[in-house]
Amino acid sequence: MTISLEDLRKEIHDVDSDLVQIFCRRMQLAAEIGRLKRESGQAIIDRKREEEVINRVLALPHDPVDTKVLEDFFRLVILLSREEQFKRYAGDEENGS
Numbered sequence: 001m002t003i004s005l006e007d008l009r010k011e012i013h014d015v016d017s018d019l020v021q022i023f024c025r026r027m028q029l030a031a032e033i034g035r036l037k038r039e040s041g042q043a044i045i046d047r048k049r050e051e052e053v054i055n056r057v058l059a060l061p062h063d064p065v066d067t068k069v070l071e072d073f074f075r076l077v078i079l080l081s082r083e084e085q086f087k088r089y090a091g092d093e094e095n096g097s
Contacts, residue, residue, distance in 0.1 A: 026077065027084055034085030044085045050078050 037044055057074050058067060 023077075027081060030081035030084050031088050034089040037085070038089040044082060044089070053078060 034044060036042075054071060054074055058071060062070050
């Protein structure tokens with residue numbers, strides 16, 4: 001049996017719904033990390049940690065997604081997480097973007 005275009009679109013719709021939930025959870029966690037960083041006087045930007053996250057993600061199986069595409073996706077997620085931390089907890093500091 002061949003899968004129809006409509007079936008595939010429904011499946012994408014379901015995956016998109018899951019992605020939104022997962023992304024929102026990640027942003028909540030990032031905000032909490034920002035709060036803890038502020039309380040402890042740590043900088044929002046931690047390039048070493050960001051690279052650790054990228055390297056860990058790229059080490060996961062991700063076929064058929066191109067490595068560069070996955071890296072770009074997670075760099076964007078990290079950027080958005082960092083911006084959320086600055087927005088909530090860094091006051092007037094620059095966001096380092």
